Amino acid sequence: MPVFSLPLAFTGFIGLFVAMAIYLFRNRSRKVTVSTLFLWVDQCKPAEGGLFLQGPQAPWLLLLELLILALLVMAAAGPRAILGSGRIPLVVILDASFSMSAGEPDSPRQQAATALLQELAREPRYQTRLILAGARPEFLGPVAKTRQEAEVLLRGWTCRAATADIDQALALANNTGGSPPRILILTDHSPADPGSVEQRIQWWSFGSPRPNMAVIAASRSEYLEQQQVFFEIANFTGKSSSVKTTVTCADLPAQELAIDISAGGTARRTVEVPQTDGQVTIILPPDDLPFDDRVVLFPAQTAKIKVALSLDATSLLHHQIQQALTATDMVEFVAETRQPSADSGADLPDLLITSQKMASAPASVQQWVLECREETDAVACLGPFVLDRNHPLTETLTLDGAIWGVAASGTSIGLPVILIGDLPVLSDLALTRGGHRLVLRVNPGRSNVAQLPDWPILFWNLCRWRRSFLPGPEVINLRLAMPARIRLPMASSGARVRDPEGVVREYQAINGDLVFQPDKPGPYHVSAGHASWSLALNALAAQESDLRLAASGRWGDWHESPQFQKESTDLRWAFLLPALLLSSLHMYLVSYRREGARV
Amino acid sequence: MKPRIGRQARVQSEMAVRLMNTFRSFLLEGECAGSRFILTSPTRLQRGSGGNRLGKSAGSSLEFLDHREYQPGDDIRRINWQALARSDRLSVKLFREEVTPHLDLLIDTSRSMALPDSEKARGFLGLIALLTQAARNADFTCVPWQLGASSQRVRNGHHPPSAWEELTLDYSGDAVTGMVRQPPALRPMGMRLLVSDLLVAGDPAPILQFLAHQAALVVVVQVLAEKDLHPELQGNLRLHDCESGHELEVFLDQSSLVAYRAKLSRHLESWQIACRRLGACMVTLVAEQLTTAWEPSELVRQQLLAMTGVC
Numbered sequence: 001m002p003v004f005s006l007p008l009a010f011t012g013f014i015g016l017f018v019a020m021a022i023y024l025f026r027n028r029s030r031k032v033t034v035s036t037l038f039l040w041v042d043q044c045k046p047a048e049g050g051l052f053l054q055g056p057q058a059p060w061l062l063l064l065e066l067l068i069l070a071l072l073v074m075a076a077a078g079p080r081a082i083l084g085s086g087r088i089p090l091v092v093i094l095d096a097s098f099s100m101s102a103g104e105p106d107s108p109r110q111q112a113a114t115a116l117l118q119e120l121a122r123e124p125r126y127q128t129r130l131i132l133a134g135a136r137p138e139f140l141g142p143v144a145k146t147r148q149e150a151e152v153l154l155r156g157w158t159c160r161a162a163t164a165d166i167d168q169a170l171a172l173a174n175n176t177g178g179s180p181p182r183i184l185i186l187t188d189h190s191p192a193d194p195g196s197v198e199q200r201i202q203w204w205s206f207g208s209p210r211p212n213m214a215v216i217a218a219s220r221s222e223y224l225e226q227q228q229v230f231f232e233i234a235n236f237t238g239k240s241s242s243v244k245t246t247v248t249c250a251d252l253p254a255q256e257l258a259i260d261i262s263a264g265g266t267a268r269r270t271v272e273v274p275q276t277d278g279q280v281t282i283i284l285p286p287d288d289l290p291f292d293d294r295v296v297l298f299p300a301q302t303a304k305i306k307v308a309l310s311l312d313a314t315s316l317l318h319h320q321i322q323q324a325l326t327a328t329d330m331v332e333f334v335a336e337t338r339q340p341s342a343d344s345g346a347d348l349p350d351l352l353i354t355s356q357k358m359a360s361a362p363a364s365v366q367q368w369v370l371e372c373r374e375e376t377d378a379v380a381c382l383g384p385f386v387l388d389r390n391h392p393l394t395e396t397l398t399l400d401g402a403i404w405g406v407a408a409s410g411t412s413i414g415l416p417v418i419l420i421g422d423l424p425v426l427s428d429l430a431l432t433r434g435g436h437r438l439v440l441r442v443n444p445g446r447s448n449v450a451q452l453p454d455w456p457i458l459f460w461n462l463c464r465w466r467r468s469f470l471p472g473p474e475v476i477n478l479r480l481a482m483p484a485r486i487r488l489p490m491a492s493s494g495a496r497v498r499d500p501e502g503v504v505r506e507y508q509a510i511n512g513d514l515v516f517q518p519d520k521p522g523p524y525h526v527s528a529g530h531a532s533w534s535l536a537l538n539a540l541a542a543q544e545s546d547l548r549l550a551a552s553g554r555w556g557d558w559h560e561s562p563q564f565q566k567e568s569t570d571l572r573w574a575f576l577l578p579a580l581l582l583s584s585l586h587m588y589l590v591s592y593r594r595e596g597a598r599v
Numbered sequence: 600m601k602p603r604i605g606r607q608a609r610v611q612s613e614m615a616v617r618l619m620n621t622f623r624s625f626l627l628e629g630e631c632a633g634s635r636f637i638l639t640s641p642t643r644l645q646r647g648s649g650g651n652r653l654g655k656s657a658g659s660s661l662e663f664l665d666h667r668e669y670q671p672g673d674d675i676r677r678i679n680w681q682a683l684a685r686s687d688r689l690s691v692k693l694f695r696e697e698v699t700p701h702l703d704l705l706i707d708t709s710r711s712m713a714l715p716d717s718e719k720a721r722g723f724l725g726l727i728a729l730l731t732q733a734a735r736n737a738d739f740t741c742v743p744w745q746l747g748a749s750s751q752r753v754r755n756g757h758h759p760p761s762a763w764e765e766l767t768l769d770y771s772g773d774a775v776t777g778m779v780r781q782p783p784a785l786r787p788m789g790m791r792l793l794v795s796d797l798l799v800a801g802d803p804a805p806i807l808q809f810l811a812h813q814a815a816l817v818v819v820v821q822v823l824a825e826k827d828l829h830p831e832l833q834g835n836l837r838l839h840d841c842e843s844g845h846e847l848e849v850f851l852d853q854s855s856l857v858a859y860r861a862k863l864s865r866h867l868e869s870w871q872i873a874c875r876r877l878g879a880c881m882v883t884l885v886a887e888q889l890t891t892a893w894e895p896s897e898l899v900r901q902q903l904l905a906m907t908g909v910c
Contacts, residue, residue, distance in 0.1 A: 029837040035711035036798040
């Protein structure tokens with residue numbers, strides 16, 4: 001099937017109508033009244049034209065002229081065709097963002113899939129590679145050589161991403177190897193600059209502006225004895241609306257809120273709920289995009305680390321450390337337990353703060369040790385302080401104005417985290433079995449660091465860092481595209497995850513961490529041995545929820561690219577040659593008419 | 600209650616009245632032109648017991664013609680007694696006869712005589728009126744006949760042509776041939792003058808034979824329009840027969856016109872031959888030329904008309 005590279009030339013078909021009009025007007029008969037017809041009856045009759053139908057008399061010259069004109073117009077349109085049985089590489093970039101699912105069953109995704117299959121049916125020589133364009137592009141299955149294979153692969157096209165990185169997907173498509181492929185982008189919005197769409201790229205958009213209400217932000221936190229739920233609703237409907245919001249919490253009665261939001265604006269609300277471990281759900285009325293109408297929130301992780309403070313209770317250092325730890329609200333002070341043979345570690349404190357030199361490694365990888373060395377020959381040092389900014393303990397530390405009392409001749413173990421000149425005052429030794437042994441050299445009598453904000457910050461960093469190594473999820477309430485990371489207990493090598501639809505999958509842990517990418521909004525339940533946790537995934541993507549900018553259209557034309565010129569063959573000769581032959585025939589027929597006849 | 604007259608019928612009636620008025624003006628024009636002419640009488644005239652003209656033969660008028668030897672059966676009142684006394688021979692006097700010349704004017708009322716966009720109707724009706732007036736000037740009795748669906752006398756035909764009524768040129772058939780089927784009551788031994796364009800297919804002999812039967816003289820006057828003789832037509836045309844209403848699509852070029860003129864010439868020649876065979880006289884006039892000065896010179900040349908000297 002030839003493709004016409006200059007379709008504008010088809011306006012030349014107007015010439016056919018002009019030719020027919022000339023023929024009709026030229027050949028129309030003029031009425032003349034005569035006295036009698038018997039003297040005219042044997043005159044020649046016209047070969048074409050006239051008022052009366054005289055049976056099937058075809059105007060051959062007119063037909064020839066029209067056919068010649070049509071052939072010339074088609075030749076002018078630049079017909080080209082890809083001859084032979086060569087395959088045409090095609091890469092299709094599929095927008096995987098959740099806005100593509102708006103308006104089911106006639107969603108942009110469905111329309112795009114249908115259009116793609118029609119294109120593949122039109123040109124069976126495509127060799128198709130599908131790329132899912134989410135936050136990170138990835139190939140969707142192997143190369144599809146037939147339309148049927150592509151149709152099977154398209155069933156894996158899910159639209160649940162928070163965004164679609166088309167540029168990254170384009171880069172991946174260009175690096176697929178071999179000859180530069182044709183690229184087809186299927187999405188629901190127009191390109192940022194339609195004029196800059198490359199010649200090898202076609203951009204097909206199937207979106208349409210739709211009104212939408214969405215929850216674009218939500219969190220849950222503890223405040224005093226209550227839990228607070230914060231959420232923000234955006235109005236993308238184009239007009240001011242009052243949205244009925246339902247907040248449900250475990251077994252408690254649902255709260256109904258009527259929230260007025262101006263067109264294009266947002267509304268924030270904070271709702272207090274009783275202390276509960278159950279999920280809180282925020283529900284909006286259903287619309288064309290249900291993906292962002294429901295938010296599930298679980299309470300943030302409140303597990304405290306068990307800290308054994310094994311210092312001289314009368315010492316100033318003990319007091320300063322205890323005060324700083326209490327201020328973090330992340331610790332639970334326990335008695336020191338040291339059982340070298342304990343393997344479960346369930347009763348061991350998570351952090352042992354001691355003044356004794358640790359001759360050997362902690363009894364368990366689960367127990368970290370902070371060795372505090374109060375050196376008697378310490379001198380007060382003003383700096384310079386050198387901090388390892390990559391270390392979790394130094395986050396937001398400044399030590400401006402700090403006086404640190406430390407002995408000049410003391411030693412430390414591990415990598416220095418804070419130095420005064422070349423003297424390590426805080427060091428970290430990472431044990432091979434995952435624990436950490438920290439050494440803090442400070443003489444509180446010759447220091448003022450405990451009076452600075454950096455002192456509680458240091459211990460807050462320590463507690464948060466230590467808590468991150470406790471079993472449990474890193475983040476409870478996730479947004480789309482965020483991976484779920486869960487530190488599993490020591491004895492667990494994997495975990496089972498149940499998604500919002502009840503499907504259960506098994507995952508293997510790597511270095512004690514379980515990482516998976518949830519894609520369906522809703523609650524997830526993870527269980528590993530006796531431990532279990534609940535996570536929630538929510539859309540919370542304002543850019544994708546705004547459907548007002550969705551558009552439909554097609555941009556780009558492969559046939560204008562130099563690549564297409566190389567792939568195809570010029571077929572103008574197939575139209576010009578017959579036109580030439582027919583022109584010769586036309587000339588012969590015209591010259592064959594009787595003398596004096598109209599030409 | 601007055602009958603309702605539709606708007607269309609009213610319009611048609613008004614158009615007919617206008618047409619009649621136009622035709623009457625043509626007749627008046629010809630009547631005026633005819634005052635300059637007299638119709639010349641033929642050699643054989645109708646014999647009668649009286650008349651207002653002297654014939655060339657012997658008759659019973661008082662005008663002396665010649666002497667002749669007495670033959671048994673002659674009227675003894677005609678014996679020339681003076682000649683007997685002088686010569687002892689019986690002879691009789693001969694006197695010129697009195698005759699009454701008559702003209703039957705046969706008018707073709709077919710639509711072709713009113714060919715649109717030509718002077719044909721004017722020339723035709725004018726000629727008829729001219730001939731009628733010329734006949735009246737020559738003391739002919741004249742009976743105009745309109746040939747159409749049937750042959751009927753023109754209403755008020757005994758009056759001057761301008762007073763004739765119901766003379767319309769709207770017959771859609773062949774009026775001349777129809778005359779043979781429904782012949783008019785023509786007077787024997789009279790002059791019969793047929794005025795038509797003679798554009799009818801078929802053999803003219805039966806028509807002329809009918810006219811020549813018991814006729815003193817038959818004259819056929821053909822009136823044609825310039826368009827009939829020399830049509831200036833070219834290209835794709837739809838010819839409309841104004842008599843029958845039929846249409847014919849033709850493509851005409853110079854060769855076509857040459858062929859037409861040849862066919863017309865052959866047609867006229869056939870009429871001329873037929874007229875000669877029957878002793879009739881045929882004259883062809885062109886309406887546009889006739890209406891220019893109303894001088895039918897061909898008729899004068901054929902001694903059918905003579906100038907009176909009256910302007």
